[in-house]
Amino acid sequence: MKAFQTLAKVCAFGVVALTAGTASAWQYYPGSAFKASFAGDVSCLNVQSYSAIRNDCTTARLVTATVPMWTVGWHPTSVYLYGNNTWCETTTVNGVGNGSNLGATTYTLAGPMQWQSLNTGDRYVWEDTALVFRCNLQPGGVIGGFSID
Amino acid sequence: MSSRLQTFLALFNTAAVVGVLLAFLGHQRTSEQELAALKEQVRQASASATANQGDRRAAAEAAMRMWASTHGAQNPTARGPGPSQPKATPPGDDATGADAPPDELPPTGSFEESRTRVFTAFANEPVDNDWSGKATQTLNETLRQHLPSNSRVKALDCRATLCRVELVHRSAADSAPFMMSGLRSWPGAIFVASEAQEGEDYVVTLIAAKEGTRPPL
Incomplete structure (x- = not known):
């Protein structure tokens, strides 16, 4: 009986722990989750290695990734990329796709192209909305991944 | 045995x-x-x-x-x-x-x-004259450069960390491209408070927050 009670407690705590973990889960997405914002740019974007995305055209291309969100509140966002002349920004969007909380544009460091993490700011998420990551990816630039906390 | x-x-x-x-x-x-x-x-x-x-x-x-x-x-x-x-x-x-x-x-x-x-x-919010003046100037320049020719600024008011901007477009079709790129030179976050058709006008109200601050959402 006691063993059964212990097992029940473990299961209950497991459910609570998993629920609590989900509520503030850090999410990571690979760069290949980005898509060309415009149909004409699809051929510019190719997957590099397993999951990064690279702009193989000679000019910058706008790419977008969208993540449905369920946890209301502020969420820090960041993008990890290779470049020196790329910008990214994040936006909370509503049900008709309009921006609600627009983040400031964040630019890569100048100098030689290098892997760097762009802090794209904290975005407020309302119930059943989504976060959009948007980057203007330079020629030869690579997005390795992006994250939401 | x-x-x-x-x-x-x-x-x-x-x-x-x-x-x-x-x-x-x-x-x-x-x-x-x-x-x-x-x-x-x-x-x-x-x-x-x-x-x-x-x-x-x-x-x-x-x-x-x-x-x-x-x-x-x-x-x-x-x-x-x-x-x-x-x-x-x-x-x-x-x-x-x-x-x-x-x-x-x-x-x-x-x-x-x-x-x-x-x-x-x-x-x-009280008015911070220093920041308010600079923010108003930045927003005015940004809007002048990027606002579609048929659109106009109905109101612009900056305080200590927040600016309230009311824009009037002829249609939602004018508003969307502007929102996608017209405010990128503003260094802080922006809250799009409302977008509404009012008669012939499509009115968009924004709150622009000071760089490095969160609007109190």
Whole structure:
């Protein structure tokens, strides 16, 4: 009986722990989750290695990734990329796709192209909305991944 | 012979029972350890969640206090619809937040509640002449450069950390491309408080926050 009670407690705590973990889960997405914002740019974007995305055209291309969100509140966002002349920004969007909380544009460091993490700011998420990551990816630039906390 | 067999069986049974008991105790100890670890994880998760809830509750209470200090003496019957029926056009400086009595501001965050909080915070913000002047200039330049020719600025007001901008477009089709790229030179976050068709005008109201600050959503 006691063993059964212990097992029940473990299961209950497991459910609570998993629920609590989900509520503030850090999410990571690979760069290949980005898509060309415009149909004409699809051929510019190719997957590099397993999951990064690279702009193989000679000019910058706008790419977008969208993540449905369920946890209301502020969420820090960041993008990890290779470049020196790329910008990214994040936006909370509503049900008709309009921006609600627009983040400031964040630019890569100048100098030689290098892997760097762009802090794209904290975005407020309302119930059943989504976060959009948007980057203007330079020629030869690579997005390795992006994250939401 | 049968006596020996009985003794052997009795010993074997005893050993088996002891073995099962030891296995059970070992399992029990492992379960207790796992339970303790899970309890610790839950405690940490709860502490984190409580801290977040505490921040949000404090923000909501601050907004409510600001509301009470500004509107506490007003007749409740003179107020407009509640948060579930927000006005398309946000209230101005003299009537900010008039559509949300303080006792109707729950701590959870719907878009309408965020809008009420931001407008309330904006209305209660003092004017920082230095930042206000610079922000107004930056926004004016940005809007002049990027606003479609058929659109216009209806209102622009900057305080200490927030600016309220009201734009009038001829249609939503003019607004969307501007919103996608026209405000990229503003260094802070922007809250799009409302987009509404008002007669022939498509009116967009924005709150632009100071660089490095969060609008009080």
